[in-house]
Amino acid sequence: MASPKSPTRPTQQNPQPNFHDFFPAMVGNLGGEDLIGELCKGFELLMDVDLGVITFESLRRNAAAVLGLGDLTDEDVRCMINEGDFDCDGALNQMEFCVLMFRLSPDLMEASRCLVTEAIEEEFGNFTRRR
Template sequence: MAAHQQQPQSQSQQQAVGFEDYLPVMAERLGEEGLMEELAAGFRLLMDPASGLITFDSLRRNAPLLGLGGMSDDDLRGMLAEGDFDGDGALSQMEFCVLMVRLSPDLMDEPRRWLDDAVAQASHFLFTS
């Protein structure tokens, strides 16, 4: 299998990544439920009302509302392809939310620390008892 070479990010791709960089801050301030509500609101902002999905046309039309107006058509198609798990060429609300969380690895730092602490405590308990 050939190694995938990562292409340099365009300015518009950097803008999109910048959006995901805010997710950990949003999660901390809003909590899990509040973050999911915000992601759902973002989805509704980008979706095509007729299909209930984020399509290429709805993304291109509504991306400026999220500060992503400078993205090329190829960048927009790439964003759709990145999150399109079922291969229908569009993003459902679940696919959109998974994509946003997946693109923001910092969002998982705190739960990882909790897990590490729990494992350390359990190990300490097991080996000192």
């Protein structure tokens, strides 16, 4: 979630967020293995070293120091954790973080939807032809 002063947060004057998705370009340039490696490095920058997960406190601290996002509110940080916290333990493990990064990319999600749709149509088509 973007901070209140961020140009990516929708407002009455700007109802659509101003967001450019660079993630697909990273995927194209790095390839699968290298992208996962970069995501893991990003995770390590944000995690609590002692616990091995991204906690509210580690994200709050490192978002300002590492990412330059010092204007995030506590609510923003909580929302970021909650968005990816699939096991509901209040923190992000490495897998949750990587999945969250993919989910936050609208272009990658659309491409994934297309691939899944094609696979289902192909399988369904094969199923109906077998009958």
